[in-house]
Amino acid sequence: MDLFNQNLIHSWQPSQSPRQRVKACTYLIRLILLSAPRTADQALGPSCIMSTAFSYQDCTAEVDEYLSSVSVSDDEPALALHWEQNALSQFVDAANSVDDSVDMPDWLTQPRGSITADSIVEDMMAFLATKAGGRFGRVLLAPNSVVQFGQLCGMFAYIENDAFVRAAAAGMSDGATLAKVFCLTKGSASAAVPMEFPPRENQSRRLFS
Template identity: 35%
Template sequence: MQLNGNHYIENLDAELVSKINTYLSGISVTDHNPAILFCWDHEALEEFANAANAQTIEHPQWFSQTRGSVTPMTVMNDVICYLAQLSGGRCDHVLLAPNSLIQYGHLQERLQYMQYDDFMQKCMVNVAPGKKTPTLLNITDDGRELLLERHGANEHSIRVADLKELILQHRHQLSSSEIAATSFRLQLADLENSFVLLRGHILADPDIVDLNALLPTDFFVFVADNVQTGNQSISRCEMHKNQADPAIFELQRAQLVEMGFSADLAAQALHECGCNLSDAAALLAEGNLCKGTKDMNSQVTTNLGSQYPFSLRSLVHDGDLMKLRKLAAVDSFRALLFLKETFSSEALDQLNENSMATLQLLLLPVPAPSLRAIHTSSDDASNVDVLKASDSTSNPTTNAIDRLVAMGFARDLVEVMYENCNSDEMLTANALLQTLES
């Protein structure tokens, strides 16, 4: 475990260190549950607040104060509140921890979004050169030594597929149990079900990473596409059920409620995850928690609606979003096409800004069809059979190319990429999306 940054914990005053130690006593920060520590420059904050009060352009939506009433304390509080929607927890204006690796990546993306906002950029012009309002200390596991050990000082690049294999091998070396070894072999056999992110972007397996171009603040996020089962959560809860302090439990439940989940579901998730806050948040976000009653589901919907901006609230009962949820449950690629073709750019921006709430909305159970809908469905059964028959007789290659072209790519480019990707539609889509970033 180490702090990546130019400043260290001893630069904080005693009161903040005491708050951090108190908070850390109730959580577990590991290399796979990293944390973000904020060190604030109060002089820079004062300059930023004065510039914000003088700005004539509209404040960002996450700003709670209007022009003329911005203070250093409100800036700190607004930043942490906005980030807390994606994180595992908060400690006043100091700490967000712990975060799963995927939460950690989302936090970094949101930080970049905030940093390059037009309003923020104009305010930072008035801050003295060389100063930063917050300095971030990322508590992570630095893998640079591992890369140099594997490839040597004269090797300057690595393929993403090799990087994924290297990460899995490193995980295997850290564990000595036979269970972990079996899991390792399964992961190596299924590398395409894992992802590596750098600077907020998913890297494709054929990509080459220039090691010399990595900055001191860069880090890789490795995400395995596997879902934690309910049995694992329950057994974990049994191991840790006697370790939870009631005060910490109530604090963690309150933090989950602040993230938009109902109090009942938050308590249930904490019990199933042994009072591990990041695991409970991930369990709720993935929709793997067993939902007992309709009242619970409606309460989640209500809490989500009241937690986020009006434009996102209105989507809770939107018919197009319900269609999107049905599609996402059976065909993620068609769901992406439907999302692109149906929703306006403004709606997509709102969904992107509130990614955790969007994920929760998409994971809400699809309402049961009414009797009228069932009768309509039976009346149209013959039409559906005709459509299925026509689909089965059509050329699957042509259908795949047509779907990729519908995403906005040139047909000749799609055909070449499709052939190079061995007629794999998903690989072709990933490769085409990579061309947009180059």
């Protein structure tokens, strides 16, 4: 019998009181989480999974801890994000009212009417992370090769050009952006510098700046 099954038997007995069963259940959940295969994100610690900050500036200590475990340099740049709360709120309100004739992108997980600031940021970060070397919460994409860095810049434009995203962006104030993006070539959040995106070839609205 393996260690997990032994713990399962010993921690859950029919004679336990309700309080003991709650404690046993909590223990088993923790055991399952610890024994389950972990992604590269999760292997770096609970802060990588649990961070819910909308800006890297709100969790600089955790960001620095993550950066210390990956390679960041001129050849392996990281991208940090500061999501704009007011713009997100406007975008979400408009997204939930976009006409049904406009198809939603496959990377959005919530249907019209159920989109929230949390869900839209999580969906966008998950989509961006498909081209990144790693991810910390909602605020950091790292490490990245030069090729991955270029692909991420293209992904921002891809999101901005989506028909559904453009329709939702119409509900935002003039000049507002969903997020400000910063580049890191050193292993500290304090070294972040604003990204300079190349000029646009079309007239779609800039949502990441």
